[in-house]
Amino acid sequence: MADFIGRLLRRVDELNVATFVPDKGAQDDFNEQVEDFMVGAVWSGTCTSWCKLISSCFLFSSVLLQNGQGQSGKVTAVWPGSSLHYREVLEQNRWEDWNWTYPAGRYKIWGSGKSAIEKSGGDHSYYLQHGSFLPCRGVGTAHMQEELKD
Template identity: 70%
Template sequence: MAEFFVRLLKRVDELNVATFAPNKGAQDDFNQQAEEFMAGTVWPGSCTSWSCGPFRLNSILSTDKHGYSGKITAVWPGSSFHYREVLEQDRWEDWNWTYPAGRYKIWGKGQSRVEKESGDHNYCLKYGSFLS
């Protein structure tokens, strides 16, 4: 999970992002997928433990007499290996990004990183074996 957050923060920095949050459609789809998966496991039962959320509005699962919805909140809907694989996929389209005014100022003054660092304006000719 730490690697995912490093990639996320790197993207925020590189694109000069002001704010970011998962979009509602992605959250709703994930919750639906998770609830459907959990329904086929031993977790939902008549659970009143800390792993089951006590109050859930608009859940596809009904609440019991204690007000527990049965929504599992503490367990990933899959194996730990599956969790790692999912976090390796950066689904940036599932996020809402906002930018400050002048979002393209991060492009700088029209020079590539190589030009700025080395001052070499013939980089393509020297190192561009892809040209031949």
């Protein structure tokens, strides 16, 4: 989790993000995933548990037993999968699951329109392969020679 938060804060810093919140649609989809996973899981059984949603602010056993929600409440505090699955999921950034705002607009981070290479005086054509622009010898040469004779 700490690695994910570090990547999240690095993105906020590098892209000059003003605010960020989880996307409502992503939250709804995740909640649906959790509910589907919990069907038949041990946590959803009829027992008193700290991992079930209760309406009271106090998470004492007596409250759970008095209002009965500890037995039938919605499971809200358990990842819908194994701990290894949790780690794998957190290795993904999934920035599309967030809503981002920027103080000056989302594309202002692009800057003046010059690349880092242009600013540093580097090779402006680094992406071109060096060598002949003509096709390899033998490819179409007979046809070209015939046209040149005419």
